[in-house]
Each structure stands twice: as structure tokens, then as C-alpha cells.
Amino acid sequence: MLIVTLRSSALKLDLAPSVGGAIAGFWHDDVALMRETPEQALRDGLVRQTSCYPLIPYSNRIAQGRFSFQGVEHRLALNFGDHPHSIHGNAWQKPWQVAAADDARCRFVFIHRPEDDEARGWPFAYRAEQLFELSQSGLMLTLSLENEDDRAMPAGLGLHPFFPKRPGIRLQFAAERVHPNGEDSLPLDSIPIPPEWSYQTMRELDEPRLDNCFSGWDGTARLAYVQEKIALSIEADPLFDHLVVYVPMGRDFFAVEPVSHMNDAINRPDPSHHGLKVLKPGERLTAQVRFGVETLS
Template identity: 45%
Template sequence: MIKADDTVTLRHGAMDCRLAPACGGSIAAWTLTRAGGLVNLFRPASEAALAGDFAPDMACFPLIPFSNRIAGGRFTFQGRRVEMPTDVGSPHRIHGHGWANPWRVEEQTRSTVRLGFRHRADAWPWSYSATQIAALDDDGLTVTLAVVNESDSDMPAGFGLHPYFPKPPGTRVTAQLDGVWESDATILPCRRHALPPAWDFPRGVAMDGIVLDNGFTGWNGRAALEWPGLGLSLTLRAEGPFGHLIVYAPAGEDYLCLEPVSHMTDALNRPDEPDAGVIALPPGERLTGVVRFQVGEL
């Protein structure tokens, strides 16, 4: 159970951001106070979620040191065979370590917090440290991710964020993408296609009735949400090795996810894909990326 004193609340102007470091370094809520009342910019964690410790019930969580799925939890990297246990309810290993472990608060001011997490080699046979900095300013929220390889050999490294956005009627998403991976029944990529007309995100897609759980390619690090009923937009700007966007819009739900990630799903088992995105991080080196969420008026 997450206690009130286990959370951190950042404030700047009309925005608040509440984090639950012990629950996978997650953000529990990000809100904007307007003349008409409080607006949730991320889908907030419910009270039931805050009574548990499951990061996907939160508003946003980090994906470190890989995102999405590794088929069967198995891969080979630079001749080393790795076998990890699969996750409950899935035949695959999902989202790395960060979301499933507590993070510690390393530094905090009124509007910024730095969280840290350290992994010691186990079934994932590399040690590494990770940091996540969340900061509010006049225009929005910035999250900075970093991973440092603390092993004596190259480590396959990647990261991303898994934010949940409200999806009120009329929500529209625009993003520069050039292709999509068809997913199999276990959400692994199986075939790459050009964007179909229904998913023409460069022109903008109204998300009412859209059901998706797919990886998209050719992303330039920019995506925009429009909420006409609120008169608001939210622009996502990713700087660093973010070449892929996961779009998750489950049937019957009032939220969607736009996940900026550094590699495709199951990238470690796709060495022949030219844009797979796996990074061989040398010993002692750091991988850094910044994701900015900027709020604007329509």
C-alpha cells in the first residue's frame, strides 16, 4: 500500500505533479487548475491504484532498460545467451525492471525531483544505475531519463515512458510516422506495413472508436494530442534516441497511451531490422533522453 508520506508532490504555477517513487518510479497524477476547475493532463491513478503497488495503474511509469516485450524472455547479445523469467499473465518479459521496483528520492525542490534506481546483475546479467528527473515549469512537465552501464561489458540499453492520457470524445492525435508493425496475439510485431488510412497519424486521427496496441516506425520525436472539448492541446517532444512510438488505445477505455521509446518491440531478437534501435552501451557510459510534455490552448 502506498502511504501519503511515500508520495512526492511537485508544484509550479497552476500545475501539480504527484509521484509515487516506491511504485516503480511512477507519476500518479499531473493536473492543471483552470478557471473552470481541475484538468487531468495524465489519466490519474485511482484511489484503488494508490492502495496497491502496480505501476500500470498509475499515470505514467518509466521503461528501463528496455520497453515492451522480449519474446519468451530470451535473447542473444554479442554472443551471450540471456534467459529471464517471463511476467505473470504473459509468455514474454515486459518493460524491464524500473516499473517493478521502488525508486529512491535523491534530490527534491518545490518543482523538481530526481529519482534513482540501481540494478545488480541477475538473470539480466548487467549491473546498471538509472535516474529519472521530473520537473514542472510554466509550459508543462519534463522527464529526463538516464541509464549508466556499471558492468565490465557492453549492455543492450534502451528506455521509454509509458504515459496514460485522458481520451474524452473528440480526442485527436497527430504524429509524424511512416509505418506500423502488425501485432500477433501476444503483442509481438509480426509484419511491417505502410500506414493504413485509418491510422494516418501525420494528417491527424480522431481517436473515437480507434483500438490499437502497435509499434510505429519513423517517428521524429514529436506528437500532439488535441482535446477540443477542453480547448487544450498537449505536445510531446522527445530528444535523444527515441525513434519509435507505441500507441495503445484499448477498446472501451477512456484513455490512450503514446509511449516514446528508443527501440521497437522485441528489438533484441530482431538484429536484422535496420531501425530496431538496440544500443550497445559500453562500460561506464551513460544513455540519456528527455521527454517534454507541453500544454497549450487550442
């Protein structure tokens, strides 16, 4: 199994192209900035245990794996164990190819063709790329998605980074509203953000019982590992105006996910609200997320 390692000053990034195009680790010296991936998980191809993976060509859930687009009904594979919905697109479950790499820069490519059973993953042809650029101050990750079908296709982008939940971890981000989930794990109408889910001011992460999509995100978030004296900032392009925050109870990790649209957007009626895009044949969607690293005094 190929691991591509990038280095710049105190930063190190491990990439696992064959395991869903995932990040396998991100460190400042010996401090893990993202959740570390167990070696056995990499050998077994367990993408959900990696540090970060791409969400292409959509983020989060599509209800029952069904949607209608431009008058055509589509049914996707249920790709998340016994979960009743399709989730996170199909690129995270496929090997990616290394198109170019040097000491601090690497580009992955994934080409999807909806032939035979692959149409159940996604019914439209596309090309996706990830560009990883490591500098002494952080990581720039550029995602792109190009429609290579002869039809228009719905399109979204996102990242699913996991972070270690250490004692004293603090979080800050600002958004306008949040979508609570119903018992079926699908979003309800948005509501004002309740105090227990508000991180407008940086505070300890705690156990907020969060697995929800925030809308009107301003594109920035900040994590502070107080004991390790390391801060990690997230700065995303305006395309990423939604943020999924997942804090499982009693686990040693959490996720802060920049995404371009709300959960189950494809089955929602108002495109000005849900954020999903439509790409004509040959059109491309491109956006960047920067993970900045700084030491705290």
C-alpha cells in the same frame, strides 16, 4: 507511501517513487492531463494503473523472455501475469529513491544489481535516473541509463504515459511505417501505415484497435482535449524515434509511448533498423521528453 508533489503556476505533478518511479497524476488546474491513479492502486503498488512509468532497460516485449547477447544465452522472468513474454524491463516494478527534490524539480534514482533472483529481471548491473522539471508551460522528463556492469549490455529507454480518453479527444503524430503484431503479440515486418492508423493530420482518436510500434517517428505528437480547451504536446529527443500507440477498445484511457527501439528489438538481426543500443561499461544513455501544455481558445 511517499508522494512527491511539484507545482508551477497552474500545473501540478504527483510522483510515486516507491511505485515503480511512476507519475501518479498530472493536472492543469482541475483538468487531468494524464490518467489519474486511484488511491487504492497506489496503496497496492499497482504500477499499471498509474499515470506514467519508465521503460528501462528496454521497452515492450522480449519474446518468451529469452535472448542471446555476445554469445551468451539469457532467460528473463516472465513479469506480466500469464503473458508469455517479458515486458518493459524491470525498473517499473521496483521502488526508486528520491535523490533530490524542491517545489518544481525532483530526481529519482534506481540501482539494479543482478544478484540472486534479480538476475532474472535483468542480467546486467545498471543505474537509472529520472529528472522531473515542472515549469508553467509543461513538464521536462530526463531519463538516463548507465551501464555499471563489467560487460557491454543492450540498452533502451522509454516512457509509458496514459491519457484519459474523453469525448472529442484528438491526436496527431507522424511516422514512416508501423509494425503489425502477430497473434503472439510480437511485431511482424513493418508496413506502410494504413489509413485507419494514420494520424498524420490531427483527427479524433476513435477506436483504431491499436497496440503497435511505429518506426521513423519524428519525435512530436499532439493531443487536444477540445471540450476542456487544453492541448498537450509531446516533444522527444531523436533517440526516441519509435512510438508505441495503445488504444484499448472500450476503455477510458490510451497510451502514446516515446521509445528508443522497436518491440522485441533484442531478438531482431539489424541494429540499424531496430534501434536498440549497446552500452560499454561506464557508458550512459540519456534523453528527454517534454510534455508541453497550452490552453485553447
